[in-house]
Amino acid sequence: xxxxxxxxxxxxxxxxxxxxxxxxxxxxxxxxxxxxxxxxxxxxxxxxxxxxxxxxxxxxxxxxxxxxxxxxxxxxxxxxxxxxxxxxxxxxxxxxxxxxxxxxxxxxxxxxxxxxxxxxxxxxxxxxxxxxxxxxxxxxxxxxxxxxxxxxxxxxxxxxxxxxxxxxxxxxxxxxxxxxxxxxxxxxxxxxxxxxxxxxxxxxxxxxxxxxxxxxxxxxxxxxxxxxxxxxxxxxxxxxxxxxxxxxxxxxxxxxxxxxxxxxxxxxxxxxxxxxxxxxxxxxxxxxxxxxxxxxxxxxxxxxxxxxxxxxxxxxxxxxxxxxxxxx
Amino acid sequence: xxxxxxxxxxxxxxxxxxxxxxxxxxxxxxxxxxxxxxxxxxxxxxxxxxxxxxxxxxxxxxxxxxxxxxxxxxxxxxxxxxxxxxxxxxxxxxxxxxxxxxxxxxxxxxxxxxxxxxxxxxxxxxxxxxxxxxxxxxxxxxxxxxxxxxxxxxxxxxxxxxxxxxxxxxxxxxxxxxxxxxxxxxxxxxxxxxxxxxxxxxxxxxxxxxxxxxxxxxxxxxxxxxxxxxxxxxxxxxxxxxxxxxxxxxxxxxxxxxxxxxxxxxxxxxxxxxxxxxxxxxxxxxxxxxxxxxxxxxxxxxxxxxxxxxxxxxxxxxxxxxxxxxxxxxxxxxxxxxxxxxxxxxxxxxxxxxxxxxxxxxxxxxxxxxxxxxxxxxxxxxxxxxxxxxxxxxxxxxxxxxxxxxxxxxxxxxxxxxxxxxxxxxx
Numbered sequence: 001x002x003x004x005x006x007x008x009x010x011x012x013x014x015x016x017x018x019x020x021x022x023x024x025x026x027x028x029x030x031x032x033x034x035x036x037x038x039x040x041x042x043x044x045x046x047x048x049x050x051x052x053x054x055x056x057x058x059x060x061x062x063x064x065x066x067x068x069x070x071x072x073x074x075x076x077x078x079x080x081x082x083x084x085x086x087x088x089x090x091x092x093x094x095x096x097x098x099x100x101x102x103x104x105x106x107x108x109x110x111x112x113x114x115x116x117x118x119x120x121x122x123x124x125x126x127x128x129x130x131x132x133x134x135x136x137x138x139x140x141x142x143x144x145x146x147x148x149x150x151x152x153x154x155x156x157x158x159x160x161x162x163x164x165x166x167x168x169x170x171x172x173x174x175x176x177x178x179x180x181x182x183x184x185x186x187x188x189x190x191x192x193x194x195x196x197x198x199x200x201x202x203x204x205x206x207x208x209x210x211x212x213x214x215x216x217x218x219x220x221x222x223x224x225x226x227x228x229x230x231x232x233x234x235x236x237x238x239x240x241x242x243x244x245x246x247x248x249x250x251x252x253x254x255x256x257x258x259x260x261x262x263x264x265x266x267x268x269x270x271x272x273x274x275x276x277x278x279x280x281x282x283x284x285x286x287x288x289x290x291x292x293x294x295x296x297x298x299x300x301x302x303x304x305x306x307x308x309x310x311x312x313x314x315x316x317x318x319x320x321x322x323x324x325x326x327x328x
Numbered sequence: 329x330x331x332x333x334x335x336x337x338x339x340x341x342x343x344x345x346x347x348x349x350x351x352x353x354x355x356x357x358x359x360x361x362x363x364x365x366x367x368x369x370x371x372x373x374x375x376x377x378x379x380x381x382x383x384x385x386x387x388x389x390x391x392x393x394x395x396x397x398x399x400x401x402x403x404x405x406x407x408x409x410x411x412x413x414x415x416x417x418x419x420x421x422x423x424x425x426x427x428x429x430x431x432x433x434x435x436x437x438x439x440x441x442x443x444x445x446x447x448x449x450x451x452x453x454x455x456x457x458x459x460x461x462x463x464x465x466x467x468x469x470x471x472x473x474x475x476x477x478x479x480x481x482x483x484x485x486x487x488x489x490x491x492x493x494x495x496x497x498x499x500x501x502x503x504x505x506x507x508x509x510x511x512x513x514x515x516x517x518x519x520x521x522x523x524x525x526x527x528x529x530x531x532x533x534x535x536x537x538x539x540x541x542x543x544x545x546x547x548x549x550x551x552x553x554x555x556x557x558x559x560x561x562x563x564x565x566x567x568x569x570x571x572x573x574x575x576x577x578x579x580x581x582x583x584x585x586x587x588x589x590x591x592x593x594x595x596x597x598x599x600x601x602x603x604x605x606x607x608x609x610x611x612x613x614x615x616x617x618x619x620x621x622x623x624x625x626x627x628x629x630x631x632x633x634x635x636x637x638x639x640x641x642x643x644x645x646x647x648x649x650x651x652x653x654x655x656x657x658x659x660x661x662x663x664x665x666x667x668x669x670x671x672x673x674x675x676x677x678x679x680x681x682x683x684x685x686x687x688x689x690x691x692x693x694x695x696x697x698x699x700x701x702x703x704x705x706x707x708x709x710x711x712x713x714x715x716x717x718x719x720x721x722x723x724x725x726x727x728x729x730x731x732x733x734x735x736x737x738x739x740x741x742x743x744x745x746x747x748x749x750x751x752x753x754x755x
Contacts, residue, residue, distance in 0.1 A: 010539065135364075225705075250556040253530050
């Protein structure tokens with residue numbers, strides 16, 4: 001087999017894996033948009049906040065330590081204990097539920113019935129507020145996150161492909177774990193929205209707020225639930241990306257990677273986020289591999305958007321988005 | 329004798345003179361945003377040194393120093409806004425810690441007569457004082473860095489790099505592109521093959537670049553990164569099992585937080601430096617006593633001795649020494665930006681001076697002149713030991729290829745002078 005073809009196969013596999021990581025971020029956007037019609041600009045910051053909270057809890061960091069020390073003249077930074085990863089994840093999830101409640105109670109509840117652009121602007125404000133709170137709560141330094149996920153080259157794939165192609169493929173163990181988790185997450189989310197009472201209520205709210213209210217569905221509860229689930233997805237994305245690069249403020253910028261995925265997959269489809277992520281992941285990696293060197297490299301960021309735009313020309317609602325029907 | 333007389337005269341002037349204004353040092357810091365991890369310790373080190381001088385010495389030449397901090401978020405527009413909003417406060421020197429902001433400020437500071445110090449960053453050709461009257465980038469610049477990396481590789485490969493493959497992984501920005509020209513020129517001179525691998529901001533996704541490195545198997549990788557790009561690159565290098573001892577980052581890719589997320593696998597990674605390591609210097613005892621223990625530290629006081637804190641401290645020390653030089657030159661403690669510029673242009677850092685400051689060996693000896701605003705461009709190399717959690721020196725401050733670098737500086741600064749109709753000075 002020609003060498004370039006073998007390399008391309010490795011690039012495609014890595015593109016698929018990268019696509020799963022993009023899709024993990026996109027999922028959070030889809031959940032909230034699907035249930036409330038809100039494009040949640042704060043989704044990336046939620047991933048940052050969740051990951052920082054997780055590390056903070058694991059390391060026994062005192063939240064708001066700088067503030068406490070500044071006010072009371074103390075010098076406390078750590079409680080002096082470490083929390084096991086699983087317990088810390090559960091506690092972080094509780095914090096994300098609390099955050100969901102706060103967002104609903106203090107922001108969204110006051111904006112029911114407002115134009116989508118107003119809600120979008122509110123989430124921009126929320127993003128900056130949350131970033132500031134995360135900074136104040138846990139500090140700005142880069143934190144190492146280790147919840148026991150494997151990292152580095154998968155030796156089995158390396159050896160197997162070497163025996164076949166005389167060239168061992170590089171696949172990161174972390175990407176494999178992310179793929180498995182994303183698959184489980186999507187299956188769980190689809191099952192939840194299709195087969196549970198709360199899931200059906202969520203879909204009813206998404207279809208028509210007024211009609212859902214008229215049959216006794218609590219809008220407040222559904223929105224808190226949706227923001228909590230989005231918080232959980234943000235936590236998963238934060239763990240995956242934070243394990244790769246350490247938990248730091250640039251983690252919030254992973255939202256940029258989700259936008260072309262959403263444009264392509266549609267804002268309302270959970271499978272769309274996954275398929276969109278895979279197409280973007282493979283597309284940008286293959287383009288960089290084939291034409292990147294001739295174009296000076298670093299093509300991935302802009303090519304992802306170009307690819308999404310090309311799809312939009314033919315399907316403005318995205319691949320899996322709900323069909324746009326305008327009645328006049 | 330003359331120096332003593334000048335100091336006595338200065339003391340007399342200070343004793344008899346009116347109440348003097350503060351010496352203002354704007355700090356265009358970034359404590360928020362994606363680059364905060366590097367911005368915070370630098371800003372803390374910068375502020376803490378002036379606090380030390382105020383608390384221990386009563387200021388510089390008897391005049392208190394005041395650090396005027398303005399948050400830029402590493403954003404060029406905000407950096408320019410910070411400059412505009414602080415320059416009227418009597419700013420003596422700007423240090424924006426951003427190449428993007430530096431490029432925007434060069435014409436502004438020149439017009440306003442305020443010096444700009446871009447230590448180890450910014451526009452490299454600003455080392456030519458004949459063209460850039462108000463910009464200084466001593467003690468080393470990016471091109472010294474590029475040459476320093478190549479010199480180190482030459483030394484460790486018996487002086488011969490012909491036929492070797494070197495890849496440059498760089499931040500796809502004005503900053504990251506700075507070393508390309510030098511590395512290309514040096515490639516012609518030494519016969520190595522150079523592969524350029526840009527990484528887009530912020531650099532969280534670098535799979536393509538590292539797969540290419542895995543396929544093409546360069547002998548060495550040089551990195552020009554900042555922010556999250558550094559941590560991801562070190563992690564990806566470890567993932568593909570690239571030999572860490574053949575991976576060298578510029579000084580902005582060589583802090584503790586750049587390597588810690590990769591854990592043990594980062595051991596062996598190397599970085600360039602122009603400042604000392606750790607906190608084993610007498611000045612740190614004073615910092616602990618007068619700044620940290622008294623609760624006056626800019627941060628939590630837990631960054632002392634870290635790489636970026638040391639850089640901020642060093643930048644502040646160079647500014648303070650330039651103030652002292654200016655005070656002596658002009659016979660007044662209450663200097664303005666114009667006098668500060670003169671002080672920077674006449675700055676001389678000797679080992680004796682560094683020892684007196686409690687910073688012996690912390691940086692190289694150098695002097696600044698009218699035509700040389702860049703200093704000697706000496707570059708050291710350090711290596712990370714993950715188990716110990718420390719950087720260890722593997723090469724002391726050594727000269728770089730000034731023949732190549734000076735020619736490039738002349739060419740680039742001449743082009744700038746022609747574009748901006750600048751007449752050369754120092755004739």
